[in-house]
Amino acid sequence: MAFLQKLLKPSRPAAEKDLAEVQDFAKSIGGPDKLSPWDFAFYSEKLKEQKFKFSEEELRPYFKLENVIDGVFEHARKLFGLKFVKANDYPTYHEDVMTYEVYDEASNDFIGLFYADFFPRDSKRGGAWMTTFYEQGLFEGKVMRPHVSIVCNFTKPTNDKPSLLTFMEVQTLFHEFGHSLHGLLSQCKYRSLAGTNVLWDFVELPSQVLENWTLEKESLDMFAKHYETGELMPKELAQKIKDSSKFLAGYSSLRQLNFATVDMKWHTTLPEDIGAIDEFETEATRETTLFDKIPGTNFSCAFSHIFAGGYSSGYYSYKWAEVLDADAFEMFKEKGLFDEAVAKSFKENILMRGGTEHPMELYKKFRGREPDPDALLRRDGLI
Numbered sequence: 184m185a186f187l188q189k190l191l192k193p194s195r196p197a198a199e200k201d202l203a204e205v206q207d208f209a210k211s212i213g214g215p216d217k218l219s220p221w222d223f224a225f226y227s228e229k230l231k232e233q234k235f236k237f238s239e240e241e242l243r244p245y246f247k248l249e250n251v252i253d254g255v256f257e258h259a260r261k262l263f264g265l266k267f268v269k270a271n272d273y274p275t276y277h278e279d280v281m282t283y284e285v286y287d288e289a290s291n292d293f294i295g296l297f298y299a300d301f302f303p304r305d306s307k308r309g310g311a312w313m314t315t316f317y318e319q320g321l322f323e324g325k326v327m328r329p330h331v332s333i334v335c336n337f338t339k340p341t342n343d344k345p346s347l348l349t350f351m352e353v354q355t356l357f358h359e360f361g362h363s364l365h366g367l368l369s370q371c372k373y374r375s376l377a378g379t380n381v382l383w384d385f386v387e388l389p390s391q392v393l394e395n396w397t398l399e400k401e402s403l404d405m406f407a408k409h410y411e412t413g414e415l416m417p418k419e420l421a422q423k424i425k426d427s428s429k430f431l432a433g434y435s436s437l438r439q440l441n442f443a444t445v446d447m448k449w450h451t452t453l454p455e456d457i458g459a460i461d462e463f464e465t466e467a468t469r470e471t472t473l474f475d476k477i478p479g480t481n482f483s484c485a486f487s488h489i490f491a492g493g494y495s496s497g498y499y500s501y502k503w504a505e506v507l508d509a510d511a512f513e514m515f516k517e518k519g520l521f522d523e524a525v526a527k528s529f530k531e532n533i534l535m536r537g538g539t540e541h542p543m544e545l546y547k548k549f550r551g552r553e554p555d556p557d558a559l560l561r562r563d564g565l566i
């Protein structure tokens with residue numbers, strides 16, 4: 184609760200400013216005098232288009248799938264000394280699935296097997312995720328290397344048209360690849376404590392931290408080349424991506440704090456102290472809502488994350504994971520995006536250790552101190 188309160192302080196006024204900006208803009212283009220919650224997404228998207236003057240479609244030509252894959256492998260090489268070697272003789276469940284042997288570049292030690300299943304099929308679930316077919320660790324008396332997979336749903340290339348990703352898909356690939364590194368680099372004894380088998384609010388650190396590189400021109404220059412002309416993404420376009428990433432940061436932050444706070448209050452209040460559900464929710468969200476309550480609505484009743492999805496009293500972990508990744512990435516920003524010592528420390532203290540020690544201890548070994556929530560507020564432009 185102290186953590187949520189700390190974020191609330193700067194988020195609330197920033198969110199009020201965001202709402203006022205969208206409200207003024209909506210009025211200026213003939214929208215309603217007073218926005219309702221269901222108007223917000225529409226008018227904020229219009230404002231975003233007008234403010235940053237670029238569309239997702241403009242970015243696509245710079246994100247040919249093959250180039251982005253090479254880019255993500257190059258990040259793994261520069262940061263963690265990994266080499267991905269295409270291998271064709273492993274059995275797969277579908278011909279689209281690609282396999283790579285992963286080696287440590289310096290020692291040539293075998294690190295693991297990496298599967299990539301990128302394209303949609305009729306029988307395939309939507310979305311993107313990382314999974315393991317075989318976790319690193321003890322198996323029949325021997326410590327074995329892992330088999331890790333990422334699954335996505337990117338447009339499949341055809342003979343005359345390559346697969347061109349949106350920026351969000353590029354971030355998705357980096358995100359799932361970050362989880363994969365957590366699985367691949369694991370050096371643990373027991374599988375139940377290896378790789379991504381960590382406490383809930385720590386598992387998104389390796390994935391989210393990797394997304395940060397996609398906002399940096401130095402990184403984009405490693406792979407964001409126009410698929411026809413080969414030219415690098417122009418500086419102005421890269422800057423727009425970065426600027427637009429802070430758009431409505433206050434509003435988004437307050438929205439997550441609203442969910443996190445009501446979750447925490449439901450799960451920390453004695454049942455006998457809870458009267459009417461509606462009153463409880465109204466009271467619990469007093470500081471974190473901007474719109475007037477609509478009579479007859481109550482989102483607690485539909486909040487499946489916390490009553491059916493396993494996030495009970497853990498919704499805060501969305502914001503906490505952002506703190507971890509923002510604070511970790513600040514260290515790279517301070518010392519260099521590909522600084523050898525920082526990357527080595529991240530690899531040895533976080534990526535290799537799975538859940539063999541408490542996350543706070545692992546983090547402190549990497550960062551030299553506890554994570555600083557201000558790092559997130561700085562990144563979002565809220566302080």
Ligand SMILES: [Zn+2]
Pocket residue numbers: 358362387390
């Ligand atoms: Zn994730």
